[in-house]
Each structure stands twice: as structure tokens, then as C-alpha cells.
């Protein structure tokens with residue numbers, strides 16, 4: 001079996017790589033995993049992958065196997081996705097193509113729009129055109145938030161709806177447009193496809209191996225990071241008002257759960273679209289309380305959305321002019337939940353309660369919110 005994977009140096013892609021390798025080993029599969037990975041100046045793509053396969057966060061089963069042995073399954077294509085040459089990819093026929101590379105950026109700034117579109121939608125179009133003539137199936141990793149602003153129960157199909165979707169930012173829109181492109185093109189070419197959509201990715205929660213580990217702290221972790229360092233810098237904690245819809249929640253799903261679902265689903269022809277999400281969104285007020293408690297910033301209040309909001313102090317200003325600006329559309333959204341019946345039948349969704357949520361934040365705090373950059 002041949003699998004091509006993009007984004008293997010990323011949060012999700014690295015875990016998809018781990019699980020594919022684990023699957024090859026456990027099932028004694030004669031498989032080949034082609035990783036399209038770019039180098040980082042002097043650090044080759046191969047060295048970046050070796051680092052991912054030989055660190056203290058690497059799953060035990062792979063560490064025990066050793067990198068040399070793991071490379072019997074791996075072939076690296078050292079290239080930027082925008083600069084792939086036909087000659088390099090010509091022998092990758094009949095492979096499953098899992099496209100996990102992307103640019104996660106929830107910015108609402110106008111000047112970020114074009115870059116976000118290009119790095120998500122344009123790249124997807126470029127590689128699709130290159131590979132579609134000879135691959136077996138195109139699997140696109142999107143986001144559950146490509147559904148845009150919704151309330152009530154959200155089903156897996158986002159492309160046969162009787163209303164227009166309203167997106168909160170360029171990222172959601174670019175991911176949705178990529179999905180639409182993939183679906184339309186695959187239908188026209190009679191090429192199998194699959195759209196898999198994680199919600200907000202959190203630390204590991206399955207098993208005991210490196211529990212709560214995540215290589216990069218994004219979204220809710222960024223809020224925790226902001227107040228963690230603010231609490232450390234300032235003796236006087238000024239009151240910060242969070243504009244929040246009290247009914248609403250943030251859907252968080254552990255990275256190892258997402259990758260395991262991707263690996264057990266990508267070959268299934270009966271699943272075309274699947275949200276890889278929690279069965280229950282984490283209430284925002286509760287989540288904020290747990291975050292602030294964990295990082296030790298205790299002077300805050302929850303207020304409803306209002307048109308006139310003047311900053312009361314410098315911390316509010318700093319927060320709302322940075323991370324707060326981009327997170328706000330999520331904090332004021334109406335409550336929604338996903339239909340997870342199908343997902344739960346693939347792999348049981350791990351329980352995310354107050355304790356495990358706090359543990360995710362505590363893990364990040366203990367690691368000083370330091371991303372792992374290979």
C-alpha cells in the first residue's frame with residue numbers, strides 16, 4: 001500500500017505519520033509512506049523527520065523499532081508543496097493522498113486574507129492538479145469550522161445545505177473553498193475523495209504514552225499562554241472582561257484521537273465527509289475559569305457582547321488587540337453541537353471533563369508553552 005502524506009512536520013500530520021507507521025508494523029503491511037516535507041535551510045527534510053521519530057515524545061513502539069528500521073517504510077520527498085516537480089512524483093501511482101499540510105491562522109485582519117487563502121486553498125488546488133491523474137484517492141484534512149457560524153445540530157455533510165454558510169474568518173472560508181474544489185473535481189474525474197474535519201486540536205488523551213502532549217500551542221492554548229505570562233510579569237492583576245456567550249462552547253478533540261480516526265477511516269469508501277469532533281463542546285465560561293485558574297490570573301469577569309466596549313486597562317487592550325481579537329468571533333458564537341453517531345462508531349470519543357481540560361493546560365504550562373519546532 002502506498003500513502004502520500006503532506007504536513008508530517010505539523011501537529012496533526014506528525015501523529016498521522018506515527019499512526020500509519022504503527023499500523024504498518026502491527027499489521028505487518030508491506031507499505032510505503034511518502035512524506036512530502038520541506039527542508040528548513042540547513043536542516044534537511046529527512047533530518048526533520050528523524051527528529052520526530054527519535055525524541056522523548058515519539059510513541060514508544062516507534063522508538064523501540066528505531067529510525068533505521070522505520071525508514072524501510074518511509075520515502076521522503078524534500079520539497080515545498082508550491083515547488084513540486086513532475087519528475088519527482090511520477091512514480092507515486094495508485095497511492096492514497098492524505099493532504100494534512102495547511103496554514104492554521106484564525107486572524108480576522110484584512111492583510112492576512114490573501115496569504116491564508118493561498119496557503120490553504122491555492123496549495124490544495126496546485127497539488128490536486130499535479131497528483132489527481134494518478135492517485136487512488138484524495139483525502140483532505142479540513143476543519144469542522146468550515147461550517148462557519150451555525151447553531152443547533154451539525155451533521156457531517158456541509159455541501160448539500162439549503163442555506164449559505166457564513167464564515168468567521170479567512171481560514172474557515174479558505175478551508176471550505178478547498179473542500180468544495182476537491183469535491184467538484186473528484187466528482188468530475190470520478191476520483192474517490194474524503195473530507196475529514198477535526199475541531200480544535202488538543203493534547204493527547206488516549207493511552208498513557210506522553211499524555212497531554214501536543215507539539216504546538218494554538219487557539220485556546222494561546223489564551224492560556226497570554227495570561228500565564230501576564231500573571232508572571234505583573235504583580236497587580238487588572239480586571240479583564242471576557243465577552244462571551246455563556247451558552248456556547250468550544251469543541252476540542254485530542255490530537256491522537258484525530259489521527260487514529262484518520263488512519264482507520266481513509267480507506268473507507270462509504271465515508272465522504274466526517275467531522276472529527278467531540279460529542280459535547282466544552283462550555284466557554286467553564287473553560288475560561290479553568291484556564292485562568294490554572295495559569296493564576298484570577299481577576300476577570302464574563303460579560304455579554306455589546307457594541308460599545310472601551311478598554312478599562314492595558315491588559316484588556318493588549319489582549320483584545322492581539323489574540324482576543326481573533327478568538328472573539330468564537331466566544332460570541334451561538335451554541336452548536338455535532339452529530340457524532342458515525343464518528344463514535346469508528347472510535348469511541350474520549351471523555352473531556354474539567355480535570356482533563358485542566359491537565360491539558362497544566363501540561364502546556366509545565367512546558368512553558370514552548371512549541372516543538374523540528
Ligand SMILES: NC(=O)c1ccc[n+]([C@@H]2O[C@H](COP(=O)([O-])OP(=O)(O)OC[C@H]3O[C@@H](n4cnc5c(N)ncnc54)[C@H](OP(=O)(O)O)[C@@H]3O)[C@@H](O)[C@H]2O)c1
Pocket residue numbers: 006007008009010011012013014036037038079080081082099100101102103104119123141142143144175197198199200201202216218219
Ligand atoms: N491545529 C488545529 O487545531 C486544527 C484544527 C482543525 C483542523 N486543522 C487542520 O489540520 C491540518 C494540519 O494542521 P496542523 O495543526 O498540523 O498544522 P501545523 O502544525 O501548523 O502544520 C502545518 C504543516 O503543513 C506544512 N506546510 C505548510 N505549507 C507547506 C508548504 N508550502 N510546503 C510543504 N509543507 C507545508 C508544514 O510544514 P513546515 O513544518 O515545513 O512548516 C507543517 O508540516 C491543517 O489542514 C489544518 O487546517 C488543524
